[in-house]
Amino acid sequence: MDPTQADPFDTAELRRRVLDGWADAPARFREDANAEEDYALGGYRDRVVVELAQNAADAARRAGTPGRLHLTLDGNVFTAGNTGAPLAASGVESLATLRASAKRDDGAPGSTGRFGVGFSAVAAVSDNVTIASHDGAVHFDLDRARTAVSEELLESGRARPELADEIRRRDGNVPLLRLPFSAAGDPLGDYDTVVTLVLRDDEARARLGALLDETSEALLLALPDLAEVRITTERGERVLTRDLGNGSDDTVTRVSDSTGELATRWRTVSRSGRFDPALLADRPTEERTRLDWALTWAVPVTTSGGLAGLPDNVARVVHAPTPSDAELDIPALLIGTFPLSPDRREVAPGPATETLIAAAADSYCELLCQLDARAALDLVPVTTIGRGEFDGRFRGAVAKPLLDTPFLVTEKGEPVRPRDAVAVEGGPSVAAVVADVLPTVLPGAWDPHHTGLTRLRLRRVGLAELADLLADLDREPGWWAGLYAALGEAGQRGADLDELGALPVPLADGRLVRGPRSLLVPVGAAIGDGTVALDALDALGLRIVHPQAADPLLMRLGAVEANASAALTDPLTKAAVENSISSDDPDEVAAPVLDLVAASGTTIADAPWLTGLALRDSEGGYSVAGDLLLPDSPLMGILSDDAPFGVVAADLVERYGAETLEAVGVLWSFLLVRANDVTLDAGLAESLEQLDAVDEWAEEVMDRLGEPELPPVIPELVAVADLEFVRDDRWPQALELLAGARLRAAVVEPARVLHDGQVSDVPSYTAWWLRTGAKLNGRHPTELRTGDAAAALAGLYDEAPAGTDSELARAVGVRTSLDALLTEPDGPDDLLDRLADPGRHVERAALREIWTALARVDADRAEPPERVRAVRGGSIVVADAEETVVVDAPDLLPLLADRPVVLVPARHSAQVADVLDLALASEEVEGRITSQGDVRPVPEEVRVVLADPALTYVHHEELTVDGVNAEWRYDGSSLHAATTDGLARALCWASDQWSHRHLVSAVLRDPRPATLSALLAETDFD
Helix, strand or coil, X not given: CCCCCCCCCCHXXXXXXXXXXXXXXXXXXXXXXXXXXXXXXXXXXXXXXXXXXXXHHHHHHHHCCCEEEEEEEECCEEEEEECCCCCCHHHHHHHHCCCCCCCCCCCCCCCXXXXXXHHHHHHHCEEEEEEEECCEEEEEEHHHHHHHHHHHHHCCCCCCHHHHHHHHHCCCCCCCCCCCEEECCCCXXXXXXEEEEEECCHHHHHHHHHHHHHCCCHHHHHCCCEEEEEEEECCEEEEEEEECCCCCCCCEEEEEECCCCCCEEEEEEEEEEECCHHHHCCCCHHHHCCCEEEEEEEEEECCCCCECCXXXXXXXXXXXXXXXXXXXXXXXXXXXXXXXXXXCCCECCCHHHHHHHHHHHHHHHHHHXXXXXXXXXXXXXXXCCCCCHHHHHHHHHHHHHHHCCCCEECCCCCEECCCCCEEECCCHHHHHHHCCCCCCECCCCCCCCCHHXXXXXXXXXXXXXXXXXXXXXXXXXXXXXHHHHHHHHHHHCCCCHHHHCCCEEEECCCCEEECCCCCEECCCCEECCCCEEHHHHHHHCCCEECHHHCCHHHHHCCCEECCHHHHHHCHHHHHHHHCHHHCCCHHHHHHHHHXXXXXXXXXXXXXXXXXXXXXXXXXXXXXXXXXXECCCCHHHHCECCCCCCEEECHHHHHHHHHHHHHHCCCECCCCEEEXXXXXXXXXXXXXXXXXXXXXHHHHHHHHHCCCXXXXXXXXXXXXXXXXXXXXXXXXHHHHHHHCCHHHHHHHHCCEEEEECCEEEEECCHHHHHHHHHCCECCECHHHEECCCCCHHHCCCCEECCCCCCHHHHHHCCCECCHHHHHHCCCHHHHHHHHHCCCCCCCCHHHHHHHHHHHCCCCHHHCCCCCEEEEEECCEEEEEECCCCEEECCHHHHHHHCCCCEEECCHHHHHHHHHHHCCEEHHHHCCCCECCCCEEEECCHHHHHHHCCCCCEEEECCCEEECCEEECEEECCCCEEEXXXXXXXXXXXXXXXXXXHHHHHHHHHHCCCHHHHHHHHHHHCCC
């Protein structure tokens, strides 16, 4: 502008109007001063850069060309040069009249200045402002304003006194921007308008420098009429540029910052429209005429379509269109013509705002549809409660539209609404397989627990629900194999495969079953090293996985490898075997079972139920394997005619071999029964029905154990069955079989029993049964003795046949020794019964040995006999027990000459009397001495032999006891003797040295020292 030219903006007239108003109404001065302070020091204190940029954008819009803005901070001077429509008189008037914007009637949407107050932001940092344009320049200066007020109002007396008082209260300060002055413009260079601010102080300079540093790409997005913002400070120059793209994507805006290496790509969506006038009824008058509205969403994206994240210097606030204080806590910019509070800080509530929020929600959904679906997911608001009122209202508005917006994509790349989408756990492989079953499944590479999906209340399908959804699915086995492989990969990544308990599995027979547990997974089309074809197992009803669907996952979930052993021991095979005797064609069951047995090596020891397999017999019928004999079985010549056994068909032996048939229970020898944890209770006979009289054996075991409080348990029972069918004359052959390696242990090894916290060994069931059930030479084993048995048993028990197995003989009860006999439960009674049999011969020495052994038997283990083997008058007799006594002192023998007596060593007499329930001789005989004698000393020589004998004895010429002549008597206190031998016996009995009686007798007859010395020497050989 030519400085000599007249004032084009008529600033003098503008000042006059303002000054006249203040002079007439000091309250108006106060109002203008307060308003400028409110804006400059309050709402606009840190918006000078934004407001100048906004004015530059409006100038560019009015000119119809992309605008450029150059912001320069040089020392204490700040300039803002912009292109576009130059400053007009109406603009100056707007600046000088505060809330009367010159842009009210611009007409087109997009004008950002609506109140005429934004320029007041310069007053926050400067008291000296110049605006220069092609048509002129205007100057705002605080000092000039003060002078004008002082000279034209206060000194002239035009103003009322109240005005002076108000100015004094403000320390002489007056509104800066109400009093424009004409000025000479600065050189404009490449710009159409230049605003120059002389900064108030260092604080203002520092604040402005910080605002320039914070100026970001968001400014160009908020003000689309600007194409460039250049910022120059003492640290250098930074340039922000805006490019609408290369034409291939009109929704991408590139904003470059010369400090960065690359331009930021912003995906944008814009909406515009017109308000219903009724929606603006609560807005200020001038704003009601502005019916046009516009919205833009912008989000930074990468070249691949992903989210780049908002730059650090871009605040997450609503731009209306310049930054407000309304926070929006999502990584996207919202720019719109929202109604604002007077300080342009907050979005004003009201119908218009609600309308724009609804439009923002719809356009936000449109923005998500234009993004990569995975990126869009990160833009879903993850909470319903926002950071502020606006954020919360937006989240509430967008929640429902999001659910109905197809911004997500399926595994196959098709768009899908969140309301319809499904997230399947398990990862990419699982999603890829089930995509054709669940068309709306999201890509498996997505995290099903993503916070965005959580906010959308997306349907999540866990592995357990997936298994349920697939329950009735009709797919080829290969499809299922692909699913299992995918699920296996999911398990390796940490998925909980335990949820797949109901996973459907196709079987080889065409069925689809729920749950892999216990299914058989084949390695190929056959099992048992390829010896048994899968289709050959159809009759067993086995649940065998289709070979094309076999996968290690199934075994991890409880299926088992379909080897021959697993197929054979499957519960369905067991059921087929148990029902085979009643099936329409037992051969259809028998053939695969026998093949599996042969391939697996399983026997009835492992699977006792195999004995129930129905097989053809030699007569063309069917019997269970346990009731059949092999054609060459020795049992055919051992068992009786009424034994319930047939003979297996010869062609089965030829086809499968005797070993396989024996494995299923066909007998060559006796059946060996095995059972674990057998409880000896009332149900024993039912559970072990193959064993004859097993309950009686259990009762005897209980007796041996002393009737325990709880039923005893046998951890492992091994027994031979069917012994009751052996012919009496075939027991030698039967015992020969029992002595073989397979059956021997069942006879000779005891059964171990757990009872009341103890462990005891008892005779096995088989040994117990054989003791009374077997016959050798027509006698039970317990009636026989081995050839090397004690001589005491020779006359009481017959000798077992020559060649009898000694270990087996002992186990089945053949008597081997006196001590062993007496340890048997029935041993004492059996021995006493045989002793009472007069037809059996017993030597006197044997009898003495037997009585001595009986002394070691508890009395309650023997039944007192009615007749007793005894000695009477030197002869061995069988006498009535009531007449018989046990001699407990030898001096009583003469008094018992006519009674049968039991003679045992005196130390055992009481125990034997207790076992036999007989009286002792001392209890039956009075033993009173009726003769007289004289007291004599015991010879000194006897004292040498006996060491401590009695010192005296009573000598009788003729000793009479109970009227019977006797040689000696010891009544417990005194010795009586009638003969030398009698004295020797009395002395030895009394001193408990009975074995020395013959030595003492010899000494008494010949007391010479030489004789005594020789006799004592002989005792050294005893």
